Amino acid sequence: MAKTFNSLNPVTNKVIGKYPIQLDKEVDLVVAQARIATSQWVKLGFNGRKKTLLAWSSHIIKNIEEIASLISEETGKPLSDARLEVSIAVSHIGWVARHAEDIMRTSHRAPGALMANMSATVERSPVGVVGVIGPWNYPIFTPVGSIAYALAAGNTVVFKPSEFTPGVGVWLEQSFKTVAPFAGIFSIITGFGQTGAALCNSAINKLSFTGSTRTAKLVAAACAAKMIPVVLECGGKDPVIVASDANLDRAVDATIWSAMANSGQSCIGAERVYVDKKVAPQFIAKAVELAKTVKAGAPGEGNYGPVTMPSQLNIIASHIKAAIKDGGKFAYGSAKSVQAPFVQPVILVDVPENSTAVREESFGPIIIINTVENMQEAIKLSNASSYGLGANVWSKRQGKKIASQLHCGMVAINSTFSFAAIAAVPFGGVKDSGYGRVHGPEGLLEYSYARTVVRTRFNLPINFLSFKRRAKDDRLVIKATKFLKGRLG
Numbered sequence: 001m002a003k004t005f006n007s008l009n010p011v012t013n014k015v016i017g018k019y020p021i022q023l024d025k026e027v028d029l030v031v032a033q034a035r036i037a038t039s040q041w042v043k044l045g046f047n048g049r050k051k052t053l054l055a056w057s058s059h060i061i062k063n064i065e066e067i068a069s070l071i072s073e074e075t076g077k078p079l080s081d082a083r084l085e086v087s088i089a090v091s092h093i094g095w096v097a098r099h100a101e102d103i104m105r106t107s108h109r110a111p112g113a114l115m116a117n118m119s120a121t122v123e124r125s126p127v128g129v130v131g132v133i134g135p136w137n138y139p140i141f142t143p144v145g146s147i148a149y150a151l152a153a154g155n156t157v158v159f160k161p162s163e164f165t166p167g168v169g170v171w172l173e174q175s176f177k178t179v180a181p182f183a184g185i186f187s188i189i190t191g192f193g194q195t196g197a198a199l200c201n202s203a204i205n206k207l208s209f210t211g212s213t214r215t216a217k218l219v220a221a222a223c224a225a226k227m228i229p230v231v232l233e234c235g236g237k238d239p240v241i242v243a244s245d246a247n248l249d250r251a252v253d254a255t256i257w258s259a260m261a262n263s264g265q266s267c268i269g270a271e272r273v274y275v276d277k278k279v280a281p282q283f284i285a286k287a288v289e290l291a292k293t294v295k296a297g298a299p300g301e302g303n304y305g306p307v308t309m310p311s312q313l314n315i316i317a318s319h320i321k322a323a324i325k326d327g328g329k330f331a332y333g334s335a336k337s338v339q340a341p342f343v344q345p346v347i348l349v350d351v352p353e354n355s356t357a358v359r360e361e362s363f364g365p366i367i368i369i370n371t372v373e374n375m376q377e378a379i380k381l382s383n384a385s386s387y388g389l390g391a392n393v394w395s396k397r398q399g400k401k402i403a404s405q406l407h408c409g410m411v412a413i414n415s416t417f418s419f420a421a422i423a424a425v426p427f428g429g430v431k432d433s434g435y436g437r438v439h440g441p442e443g444l445l446e447y448s449y450a451r452t453v454v455r456t457r458f459n460l461p462i463n464f465l466s467f468k469r470r471a472k473d474d475r476l477v478i479k480a481t482k483f484l485k486g487r488l489g
């Protein structure tokens with residue numbers, strides 16, 4: 001009998017479900033079935049796949065209460081947050097179903113003077129079987145950003161959900177089955193890291209990973225050994241820059257929400273604020289006032305839920321400790337704010353930039369607010385991070401100018417999180433936050449490769465690509481190169 005593991009409710013510790021730990025052979029079998037399904041899925045064409053994906057999104061919407069309560073049970077987040085997450089995930093499925101054909105349309109390229117007798121086209125082909133490894137913090141939104149895009153491009157998908165949210169993964173697979181025209185298009189495998197490792201070692205053609213930077217490096221190394229290309233969506237330490245002309249009420253409201261919602265367990269959550277000294281006292285005072293109204297608690301009782309992964313509690317506590325030891329101060333909360341499984345809001349100020357609390361991802365409802373002399377300093381400190389996922393800029397007049405100088409994958413001006421909900425724009429980071437993109441046309445094209453097809457339209461009297469090439473043909477090429485100043489191609 002296969003070994004199993006339990007999915008636990010992080011608030012009550014009660015067992016919600018039991019799932020198999022699938023290892024090498026079983027994973028290989030699921031991937032082999034996905035491989036068999038690829039040709040039929042490709043044959044369905046964009047229209048057929050669109051119909052299936054739209055039917056899937058309708059099914060999810062119809063059953064939103066069921067999946068939202070499962071998400072809430074497995075992660076501990078409030079039901080309304082879970083519903084919002086499902087809605088955004090569904091909007092991504094709909095967007096990619098409707099736009100895949102256009103984005104992947106064959107493009108015609110100019111062949112250049114030397115090859116004027118050729119037609120040159122570039123097609124986009126699906127890669128085959130895509131493996132997706134997901135985290136637990138947004139157990140439907142995050143994986144769907146890879147799964148739906150890979151499916152729309154004509155690939156079949158094998159998904160390994162986090163061991164903290166296997167139930168949501170199984171629900172996704174079951175829901176897809178209700179609309180799937182045949183088997184093997186979208187399947188899941190369950191288990192711990194070893195199951196993910198087995199997927200990296202299987203016969204997949206591309207892997208899309210979302211999770212910590214530490215695991216991403218292991219995944220990239222395993223895939224490199226098999227020449228499997230990867231998309232890596234990893235952690236962040238997102239900065240918030242607040243200029244002196246910012247709308248402070250809105251900036252505080254969005255920043256505290258960005259930092260504390262989902263118990264701070266958001267890759268694009270605000271972790272550090274750089275506020276202009278002219279408005280810093282007001283910003284901090286308003287942030288503290290707001291934090292006083294925000295409470296962690298069980299679904300239905302708090303503004304946000306518990307820390308889903310028990311081991312993260314130690315990291316959050318250690319960052320609070322480090323911030324204070326290194327010279328930072330509490331503006332709100334204390335070391336006692338960590339009350340497993342919950343962490344009440346913590347606001348730290350004046351934390352030295354070399355503190356672990358400023359450098360490493362905390363992934364908890366704590367925020368650091370540091371005061372800066374000017375926007376140049378804010379930009380410099382924002383960029384002085386090993387991460388480069390998202391950033392928020394608050395300013396009435398200088399938003400675009402500041403944003404253009406930030407070294408990261410996404411910037412929201414006078415807003416937070418919004419880029420994740422706009423299906424048309426790519427999502428992803430630079431540096432330790434990963435590489436490759438999900439969402440938008442770029443996120444769709446990740447699951448395809450460019451295939452060039454050139455065709456002779458008519459024959460020229462000269463054939464350069466032949467042993468029959470004559471000396472006068474060479475002279476003609478040199479002459480034309482000189483005349484066109486190298487613009488032959």
Ligand code: NAD
Pocket residue numbers: 133134135136137138142160161162163191192193194195196197198200210211212213214215216218219233234235236266267268309361363389428433
């Ligand atoms: P994690 O790295 O611990 O696990 C992610 C997944 O990888 C899980 O399914 C896990 O079972 C699997 N895994 C573990 N070891 C593996 C191995 N050796 N080979 C293959 N797979 C393996 O991350 P987590 O705790 O689930 O998620 C939290 C992290 O995810 C945070 O750092 C967060 O910032 C990041 N995240 C990033 C994004 C993004 O889009 N950039 C989105 C959500 C979360």
